[in-house]
Amino acid sequence: MASAWAKKMKSDDIDHIYRDGRHYDCLFGEPNMSFWLDIIATYGAPVLELGCGTGKITIPIAEAGYSITGIDLSEAMIQHARRKAKDQKLPVSFKLGDMSSFEEDQKFNVVILPSNNLAHLMDYREAMNCFFRAYDHLSKDGVFVIDAFVPSLSILTKSSDEIETISEYEDPDGKGMFKITASAIYENHTQIRRVTTFQRKPDGSVSEGHLNMKMYFPQELEGLLNHSGLEIIERYGNYQKDEFSSTSMRQIIVARKKKKRDNQTGSGKG
Template sequence: MADKELSEIYWDGRHYDLINADVDKDIEFYKRLGRKYGSPVLELACGTGRVTIPLAEAGFDIVGLDISEPMLDFARKKAKARNLKIEFVNADCRNFNLSRKFKTIIFPFNAIAHLYDRKDIDACFSCVRKHLHEDGIFSIDIFNPSLKILMREPQKRFFVGEYDDPDNFGKVAITETNFYDDATQINHVKWYFSVRGKEVVRGFKMRMFFPKELDELLFYNGFK
């Protein structure tokens, strides 16, 4: 099997959910947000439905949008197993048209970090504005960059976590390296998945947003 194929195995919906099994503290926040501003709710970059499904179970009319069809397939299977009817849409958050407006639009769990430049950000925010009810809210969850992490030695590995492989191959350990390009504000990350003496490498990028920067970008795009 080619390295790319191996890499995809360790980035499918099952592995994603296991890697993030302990990430759930934001669910109650989104429930409170939904109760305050109302349905319908649109989740951008919904992935495997980590947030979408609990909100649907809580009674919210919610749509999940994501660019990854494999992730959405896994989300649909999870929703079906819970007898939930959720609309999952395969679309790019920079260019979508759902022909309806939403009172609550959420962009959870650092997903906005995968919009790498101003053109991407403006395109996404433009779509959000077109879909947001005039009395609605747009909520973004993004971490403040850690200079300690951004200034790491590029070749030095750091422990991320571990989980049990869903195909019973044993314990999977994840370590990472990263290189930060301050000219583009992009952090280039590599995750190393180690199991049974073998290693799979998966690279991804994350755009860093510094304090007040998002405020200015939102204001520029017409948000209050």
Template sequence: MSESRAGTSVNPYDNIAEYYDTKYARFDADLDFYVEMVRRAGANARVLELACGSGRVTLPLLEAGYRVAGLDASEKMLEIARNKAIGFKETARFFPADMRNFELGEQFDFIFIALNSFQHLLSQPEQIDCLNAARKHLAPAGLFILDIQNPEIKEQYPADGRLELDSEFQNPKNGNLVQVFLSATAEPAMQQRHYRYIFDEIEADNSLRRTVTSFNLRYIYRYEAELLLDKSGFSIEDLYGSYEFDEYHAGSEKLIYVCRRKA
């Protein structure tokens, strides 16, 4: 068995970029939501996604005819996004940058952070730095969306360190079966969970190629998130509990904030 791991100085998504792109290619639960929200921002809206990854959300917005840009700290993920954007009528721009501290020299009508990506920021100073950078790049009448998980609901996986089969898929390049295993452990005092992913690819000769990565996510409670947004110069226009625009309640899966810059 061969094995590769993400080192401490390496972005945890770099060595799993192709696997990640394939694993989440079929996840589209939020796409209609974002297409509708960008529509509300205007037909000529300039769009920026922070932590865009391999373009899962960015590219459908490009396909819908919007001027889109994506920002991510993983160059490997951006390389996939750029390759997938080839052939579209419109042109997408992708920037290698840290969402905690970026300067693009322009403003956008719609900025968003999708699917819990904000939770990779593990301290309040990091969170505020990110929100301040987003506000700085948001046009005066623009919309900002923050999409995080509601920590009040029970996690899909127990945080007891047990390794569970998460999913399976075929590697589109060679047809090999890839099995994805996941374990989680909790650090309640830090409002964090540690996730460890193992991607086992079974080669044609039945040998195993293993790729391992891990990262922490911080859980953010409702009024904590609202204080962060307020402190960073945002006013909250709407709070949804799902991608179907349902009103938020304690049992909602999501905390989706629709915000504008304060006057």
């Protein structure tokens, strides 16, 4: 499993943002924990997080007293998550694994795919495999919760000459400021946004990285879930649970096993 990430992803799919958990933790803001804790208060534990990274969501859920397992394909991210949980003496099970093919020996009341992790599933087969795995790991009344961006045409059609600042943060080793900028090009036929990232280090040197993000449109996502034996019971446009609409930036979906399964849905195992 040591090189699972490298084996699965083509080398140009790996970006520096997932190579060092300490840097990842500085890059983005904090997750909306009141939303996630509310979901778990409603549907219960145990919880499984797919693509848990450094445990930014996993650890606060464990801190709130819920049983949670996190799976991630990046060894660097998992190691950092384990260190953080150990420092806080929290009993979180962090596992190296692929969200499209994992196998756990328990069922979960809540399986979450947060933080736009959906974009790491590069085609519909990977997405279906992930949804089948989620299906098979859900308890009878369990829910699968997906939090992803709505692909925005104005963002997708931006020129690749446009360079956007993603984040500026203090080096965790205290050597100065890091700055991450990015440009992107969207491929119509694959629905993949190919992002080139530039990491400017405190010494002024710049390293280039590549991150591919698959765009899933709302109707497409509903169809894939439906074919995986899942039905949407709630769909929100933001963490405040406003109704999903044409102006929503996010698609936050709560799905459960269909009460009546269609033919050819689910993996047939769960």
